[in-house]
Amino acid sequence: MRFSKYHALGNDYIVINPKDLNAGLSETEIKTICDRHYGVGSDGILYGPEASDSCDFALKIFNPDASEAEKSGNGLRIFSRYLWDQSLVLNDEFTIETKGGMVSSVVGEQGKSVSVDMGKVRFTHELLGEPEPTAEVLKVSGREFSCYLANVGNPHCVILLDEVDDGIAKAFGSQIENNPRFANRTNVQFVQVIDRSSIQIEIWERGAGYTLASGSSSTAAASVVYGLGLCDANINVHMPGGVINIKIDEEFFATMTGAVCKICEGCFSSEGLADQNLAVEVN
Numbered sequence: 001m002r003f004s005k006y007h008a009l010g011n012d013y014i015v016i017n018p019k020d021l022n023a024g025l026s027e028t029e030i031k032t033i034c035d036r037h038y039g040v041g042s043d044g045i046l047y048g049p050e051a052s053d054s055c056d057f058a059l060k061i062f063n064p065d066a067s068e069a070e071k072s073g074n075g076l077r078i079f080s081r082y083l084w085d086q087s088l089v090l091n092d093e094f095t096i097e098t099k100g101g102m103v104s105s106v107v108g109e110q111g112k113s114v115s116v117d118m119g120k121v122r123f124t125h126e127l128l129g130e131p132e133p134t135a136e137v138l139k140v141s142g143r144e145f146s147c148y149l150a151n152v153g154n155p156h157c158v159i160l161l162d163e164v165d166d167g168i169a170k171a172f173g174s175q176i177e178n179n180p181r182f183a184n185r186t187n188v189q190f191v192q193v194i195d196r197s198s199i200q201i202e203i204w205e206r207g208a209g210y211t212l213a214s215g216s217s218s219t220a221a222a223s224v225v226y227g228l229g230l231c232d233a234n235i236n237v238h239m240p241g242g243v244i245n246i247k248i249d250e251e252f253f254a255t256m257t258g259a260v261c262k263i264c265e266g267c268f269s270s271e272g273l274a275d276q277n278l279a280v281e282v283n
């Protein structure tokens with residue numbers, strides 16, 4: 001089975017084209033491929049292109065725990081670059097159907113930069129309601145966080161703090177992701193406002209854990225600080241892996257632009273794709 005690996009600011013994805021497979025990917029295969037010791041290692045799998053009735057292409061997005069994500073900003077930018085590398089698109093705008101809605105995408109700078117119109121950001125986890133960010137309190141391990149929910153197609157919990165670092169995301173990310181408040185779990189962002197056009201974020205991704213960057217997280221965090229009047233409509237989101245630019249209009253439609261890099265192409269062996277979780281019996 002062939003694969004291509006890319007990263008977008010250190011958020012790495014493996015692209016698998018359904019035409020290179022006889023059947024879909026099993027849960028075990030997804031977990032093994034994404035595992036950094038037993039597989040190639042990645043923050044997720046982009047399974048496409050598939051046919052779409054409404055868009056030019058359709059894409060499925062899998063997290064390393066084999067759950068399916070509705071949307072991924074960096075995943076969509078990487079998939080767009082893959083389509084461009086395969087000469088399936090040129091430099092004009094094209095559309096991609098995801099479980100979390102349709103996006104449109106443009107590849108620029110000889111593939112090195114990709115912009116995606118992420119659609120409308122809503123300020124709940126459901127797709128209806130809340131025209132602006134609304135604070136709610138979340139209690140986790142004796143600590144109270146004031147958080148803002150956002151939906152970019154996938155769910156986000158945005159927490160504003162005076163300072164952020166990887167420690168806070170690693171300490172509280174998993175507990176917030178799995179908090180019973182969130183029926184479908186959540187992605188989590190810890191956000192520090194730097195000035196009116198820049199924020200710093202640390203990310204804990206649903207189904208993936210701590211990541212160096214995330215496009216939908218950048219979109220959610222930027223939309224919340226814009227909605228609260230803390231930043232203007234053009235925001236550079238700084239993450240440990242690099243910077244993504246988010247532009248937001250008055251109705252909270254967001255456009256994301258940033259770098260994409262191809263790492264390698266390869267072929268999985270059937271031995272490597274088999275269940276690696278072997279129980280060894282010692283008598």
Ligand SMILES: N[C@@H](CCC[C@H](N)C(=O)O)C(=O)O
Nearest residue numbers: 069072073074154214215216
């Ligand atoms: N890395 C992504 C987000 C991937 C999906 C996420 N883990 C989820 O389950 O919603 C991005 O760049 O947006």
